[in-house]
Structure formats: C-alpha cells, structure tokens
Amino acid sequence: MKVVNPYLNFSGNCEEAFNFYKSVFGGEFVMLMRFKDVPAEEMDEEHQLPASEGEKIMHVSLPVGQGTILMGSDVPSAMGTINFGNSFSIAISTDSEAETDEIFNGLSAGGQVTMPLDKMFWGAYFGMLTDKFGVQWMVSYDYNQ
Numbered sequence: 001m002k003v004v005n006p007y008l009n010f011s012g013n014c015e016e017a018f019n020f021y022k023s024v025f026g027g028e029f030v031m032l033m034r035f036k037d038v039p040a041e042e043m044d045e046e047h048q049l050p051a052s053e054g055e056k057i058m059h060v061s062l063p064v065g066q067g068t069i070l071m072g073s074d075v076p077s078a079m080g081t082i083n084f085g086n087s088f089s090i091a092i093s094t095d096s097e098a099e100t101d102e103i104f105n106g107l108s109a110g111g112q113v114t115m116p117l118d119k120m121f122w123g124a125y126f127g128m129l130t131d132k133f134g135v136q137w138m139v140s141y142d143y144n145q
Helices: 014-025 097-108
Strands: 007-010 031-034 057-063 069-074 090-093 112-119 124-130 136-142
Touching (some): 014 057
Parallel strands (some): 090 136
Antiparallel strands (some): 031 057, 124 136
C-alpha cells in the first residue's frame, strides 16, 4: 500500500504551525528535531547554520488518521525564502460529519473559509479553507464509505 505524506516548509514558524495542527488533530509528534540537535560532525562547512537558527525545526512529524503523517520543517535562511502558492492542498478524509465539522472548524480558526462545509452532489460533506499559515485544506466525509 502506498501512502502520501504531505511535507510543509515554513519560514521560521514551523513549530507554531505544527502545535496548531496538533491542537486540531490530536496525537503526539513522532519526531521533533531542531537544527541545533544535528551533530556537528554531520554538518560540513558549507552547511553550517548560524546559532540564531538553532531553535528552528529541522523536522517534525505528526500522525494524522490511518497511515498518514503530516511532516514539516523550517527552511534555513541560506536556502532561500518560502513562497506559499496555490498549487497544492492537503485533503483530509474523515469518518463522520461531526469529525468533519471539528477538523474544519479547528483548521479555519484564524484562517479563511473558501468553501463552507456543505453536502455536495458527489455524495460528500465537503469544505475548503486556507489556514492562518497560508496552507490550503480540503476536508471531506464521504457518505458512501
């Protein structure tokens, strides 16, 4: 079975974003590693980071549902800037209308609803939003499960 795990990059607010996602989805981080945790011998001279970036997140992973892990990191300043685009969304499939409401309302807090939750012609309870970090989400419950 193949699994797609979304990986999100941030410009210094990865920890804030993932604490927010954790508050919405529950669970615990499988891993949370900061750049300062990388052993010095693993970083060659070219990839050394300034001490000011040590607290940034090198990798974080949060299980969401069955078999999916939401992952992310801060991008060090030496690697350029992050530009959130509109070419991706993260689709979350739920087990009930109630769970759909809970996740949708949690993710939309401080963000913008682009399509309110509603029963759709294709047999789903579906809505879209952009969260307060600029990440686009589609939340759906399929009545034909």
